[in-house]
Amino acid sequence: MNAASAKPVERQLPTEEARELLTLTRELVARELQPRAAEDEAAGRFPRDVFATLGEAGLLSLPYPEQFGGGDQPYEVYLQVLEELAAGWLAVGLGVSVHTLSCHALAGFGTDEQRAAWLPGMLSGAQLGAYCLSEPQAGSDAASLRTRAESTADGYVIRGTKAWITHGGKADFYSAIVRTGEDGPRGISCLLVPGDAANLSAAPPEHKMGMNSSPTAQLHFDGVEVDRERLIGELGQGFQIALAALDSGRLGIAACAIGVAQAALDLAVEYAGTRKQFGRPIADFQGLSFMLADMATQIEAGRALYLSAARRKDAGLAFSKQAAMAKLFCTDTAMKVTTDAVQVLGGYGYTQDFPAERYMREAKVLQIVEGTNQIQRLVIGRHLTRV
Template sequence: MSAAVKPVDRRLPSDEARELLALTRDLVQREVWPRAAEDEAAGRFPREVFRTLGRAGLLSLPYDERHGGGEQPYEVYLQVLEELAAGWLAIGLGVSVHTLSCYALATFGTEEQRRRWLPGMLGGEQLGAYCLSEPQSGSDAASLRTRAEVDGEQYVISGTKAWITHGGRADFYSTMVRTGDTGPHGISCLLVPGGSEGLSAAPPERKMGMRSSPTAQMHFDGVRVDHDRLVGSEGQGFQIALSALDSGRLGIAACAIGVAQAALDLAVEYAGTRQQFGRPIADFQGLSFLLADMATQIEAGRSLYLAAARRRDDGLAFSKEAAMAKLFCTDAAMRVATDAVQVLGGYGYTQDYPAERFMREAKVLQIVEGTNQIQRLVIGRHLTGR
């Protein structure tokens, strides 16, 4: 059975955006979906797929055309992510992480820094990684310990970063380091080249899902970078990190809806063809109600992340809305993927169908870029003015 995702009826702001979504769907059908299951089972990292997407302009969508970006609204970029994630989460999430990795330089870098490095980062051949978490600082990111000491015109970085998507495969690492005292005000952001001497990756984590997307610790053993690779000012790194995560959480929300849509499409197709008691199981009210609830959660989640994206595009505060979107969409994806397994019954529990993969993929989205417990904390603090 084919579970390729059906086109979603979307309201897009321009003909260019419609063409972009059509291009994305075509690439997903030709380059992404056909290899997803096999590469996931083998744990193969599809680096060449990212190059294909990059050459099509899909690795640089929300950034300035002057530096090689697509200059698309976030509303459009997120719908591209949703399409990619529906085909294969490793690709959708990988594009989201790359976009997150470019954010610090694109938003806080000097014009000279952007002119020098951003075209290469956005040009389609490079792939980025974002280094914030550490073995002992996940949700409490302000307690990070990786340190950068000044030595003449260079910083010397020592420490370990954890849970790094594209760890060991990335061409550059946007890295949060400690340059001052403890706490958030002592953190800075450095742009570290992937081939730096002293930078190495641990063996990839053995994960429940997303096996084709390498996640690894990164070891900084006296890594030297020039002072001009400081993004923003010293002590501004935590502000940069939080700002980046607000945008990144919208990317995770869009990816979650993509996975959920793929799971729903599979469940609807199966329910329409599986016969029991002389008729398709979709005719039974108990199952049709389950499908209806799945579809409703997806539509609600899509509306939520798009509303937050429009606030971002309009230059309005969107931190609370981003946390809400990430929370709702990823919880919805987990429910929908679990229900899809139930619709398929025993077949849903086998690797002959992608339902079990969707379920494993959905789980990680409730954890990455701030657990959903952290999202509730963020929302609550906004509501109480703290």
């Protein structure tokens, strides 16, 4: 039993093109993602071929300009596509979010020449990206990162270790936030590093409780040389670039979280409608129907929250506070809803014969990545008390 037979979520999309895009996404999810997700997760297989398929369909480039090969879609549309992908297979939905995040620095801060040279290849689907900010001793405190890029006559030589890198060792390019100057945020810059650069290596993937098809690994920069033209933005602008990317990336995580929660709810509703006890479906019992009602309400609220933040971004308004709120609420919702889905299925929810336990394990990481939910509360609180 899975959520594939559930009634599709009704969506309000701004254009006919967006509606066709969502239809295409749902077809790809049903054909390419859902049939293999459980088996590949169990085996820990990275679905690189799926990303190539999504790229060919234009789903790896949605929020970026058409002139560089992007889909030129508003974030409001991109996030709903992301939600559908995550509902089918979180490793893929999150992977698309990470790829989009990894393109953000070049698209938003690169020169016209840099964008023309590299962005079309990054958006074509032939390449897959990764975002390198965290380090073994610098997670939420990103300003304390130590990976250093020393200036040379021709460019930079990078030495250090990045940690918790989604697609680490698999990506074709890395947007790396590194130290080029003094301690603190003003000494940080952004470099676009080719995935096949000499002296760049990945550690074995981390052994995680979920998301086994999405490789997460440390990256070792042991004297990696990059040309000076691969500096994105101004020298010392890297911290600003990183924060701007994270605001957008948090909306991607929020959408993925609602996708997982929706899949868990669909599974729980289907099971509750077919499982009988005392001569009737368990969905008829008030205690369980109230639980389903709460799950559905939380999902609708989370979806409305991330879409509201996306519309602010599309309108050119500040959305950092709203992105933190969306990431916080949606990922907490995913954890609650997936836990409740396991409860609805009872003993079956605790077995690997049903995807409920996988949804629950996957939901947990969403409360951690792109800034823990404790950090989101800190961000929101600072916005509220700022004078």
